[in-house]
Amino acid sequence: MNAVTQRWIEVGPLADIPPQGARVVRTPAGCIAVFRTATDEVFALNDRCPHKGGPLSEGIVHGASVTCPLHSWVFDLNSGAAQGADVGQVATYPAHVRDGVVYLGLAP
């Protein structure tokens, strides 16, 4: 998560992610969930809920939040922080769209 040394990796067309949905990018360090909101913003978070390891990529996306499919913890896609009464944090990665292609920022 060092902004100075991170590299941008092309992960594929934005059109491959459904609006209000997510797709997974598999990395040697584990899966990353790449989310697309209703307004076509993209966010990248670790695909693992800190509660019981649920795949956040399979949650319902509403506004800039996702609800974990296993036990309904809600996370802010911006910060990766759990919302409401739950306490937890998911690692986030920089992500952006350029010319319809999604890029993910990873530490080298």
Place this chain on the structure above:
Amino acid sequence: MAKKLVVIGAGMASGRMLENLGPDWQVTLFNAEPRGNYNRLMLSPVLSGEKTYAEIITHDADWYGAQRIDTRFGETVTKIDRNARVVVSAGGETPYDALVIATGSAPFIIPVPGHKLPGVVTYRDLEDTNTMIAASRPGARAVVIGGGLLGLEAAAGMAARGAEVTVIHLMGHLMERQLDPSAGYLLQKDLERRGIRVHCKGATKAILGNDRVEAVLLEDGTVYPADLVCMAVGIRPETRLANDCGLEVARGVVVNDQMQTSDPAVFALGECVEHDSQLFGLVAPLYDQAKVLAAVLNGETGRFQPVQTATKLKVTGVDLFSAGDFAEAPGREDIVFRDPGRGIYKRLILEGERLIGAVLYGDTADGSWFFDLIKTGKDVSDMRDTLIFGPAFAAGGTKADPLAAVAALPPEAEICGCNGVCKGKIEAAVQGGALTLDAVRAQTKASASCGTCTGLVEKVMALTLGDGFAANANPAMCKCTDHTHEDVRRMIKAGGLKSIPAVMQELGWKTVGGCASCRPALNYYLLADWPLDYRDDRQSRFVNERNHANIQKDGTYSVVPRMWGGVTTPDELRAIADAADKFNVPMVKVTGGQRIDLLGVKKEDLPAMWSDLNAAGMVSGHAYSKGLRTVKTCVGSEFCRFGTQDSTGLGIKLEKLLWGSWTPAKVKLGVSGCPRNCAEATCKDIGVICVDSGYQISVAGAAGMEVKETELLMTVATEAEALEIIAAFTQLYRENARYLHRIYKWVAKVGLDWCKDQMADLTTRRALYDRFLQSQSVYQTDPWAELAERPADWAPMKTISLEAAE
């Protein structure tokens, strides 16, 4: 001697540049169109008949004459020779000291079959406009492909001339680049009120016709007859001349802050340019470019810096405003205001103390004030509480009224579906002295039957009585709304609401996109109430229904093929065993519903496994759905010495009738061949016990967190009656229950007697049965067969290997 300036293109940008150009230049102006500059933004009013072409001309022959500009209209420049500094056209070579490329943009054409047929037009210039005017005879059918700014203006214009217009839009809502889904919904509603049909999520597959266009075919099979097709799916910079002469071209002709291309003697301007990786389509930045270029050519200093732009749709009677950035992003917050009664939606997007974006629909009076706040980046923290009410509310404001949605319903809106009582009748009763719910019930019968509309009746009473009424406190659906599930269901029907954005807008949702609690519920209510109109929203479903498999604690899935009535064959068992081997299934388990569960399947293996099971004749068992799960049977009279009827056969018939239907919560059936009840039918949602004289149908059992025996609904003599009643009862449940309520919970609320009355009335029962079959005509499909064809959607989007990551 005056220097020679050649300008290619007489559009709005070059027109503005020429206005600001000093007298030192001797100008030659080429234009491929056989006319000078006119206000292209005003083509829409010309199309709709509100203006004439003469009214939108900005530079006429007199003006060009006074500026001593040599006009070459209708003469296309075919080549630029940068070494010789000449442009080539039909009239020969024209030398230049400086050249301005202002070739604008070209419409993007989707290369579907039939796109070259006569009758297919784009929407760029006066010729296109005149073609559409000629085609827009009253009764003519026009299809516009593209629901963006341009496409909608074309659609509204042709509709105003009497054509029957259909807009096909690829995305989920109109003008998705300028509007969010809520505003897109209101826009669609306004256009539909003008008789324009809107088909979102529609991908054009082909344009059909022999000698000229006859119809448009979509990927989903829909066919819209068409006498004219207008393609308005977007524009791209017209860069051919610049490309051919070797200038630097990316998406557009690349220019610096002085509008200079890679050749110092060549400048470019307008929609054909790319500046700092950005393209330009709206007129405000183009005018800025024009002034900068004029200054540079005049020998002054100038520097183009793009500023934010705001969008307004030029359709008379549609009030829409969008400015700045309204995407979700870190540290951003929304302020939302909805007034369902007046069709108003306002959304402000704040980042820290600053306003950065605004989407307004229905009331755009404050648009320029918000736009100013966006551009200046002023600190708005002091007025944040009242910001959304605009400049008029510098201090103090009004609060959104939770009753507004009910107040907005017209008097003829049906509040009580059971007894057909409309809002006006309830109001009249209250005004006539019925001051309590019981009194209203006694006089009007509103909420006197199933009772699910009670909350809504109370709201109508509260509105009529003012503060004098105290309603029962029913819990709201979720934190996004003050309405109960029952109220939302009734208002979806009463208000004819047919999409999630429609419900959220008309019922005054307090959040932008709902939450994981209300979205699946709304999706269910809409597909249950409008089976033919509504399209299932996959992204509003829980993971199991979205992926058509049950997620397990480790993120793997379980796969359960359907076994009709619990009966299988050696071939099916072999196919299941083969699939278990092929995909290394860690556990094969027999379920409580008489079928076989393959547990621990990886998500990316699902499509291939489904495909194998499909090939063996099996379909999804919907073991994951709020829908029909299983029909458990005993062997019945076929083999059992006690069996009174063919319980296995009836179970199979029931499962074949009911499978694929979505219900508020899961539905499990059992059919036992005799009162010994080996199929344990009396703890199911719906159970049948066969007896010598026929079939005892009982409902509302439970064998989960609560255990409850079923209660008798009806006894019938024939299998055909049993099938009809069970389907009709399932439909009654589908239409009335709250999402996630099993049948026993719902029956406890509405009362078994009410259910019995509905079933006993033959007309009601028949209508329910017919509506069930109508829904099944859409939803009884095997999801595996459809989804197995798209395996890529189930795999990771990308796999980053160790080497790549190093």
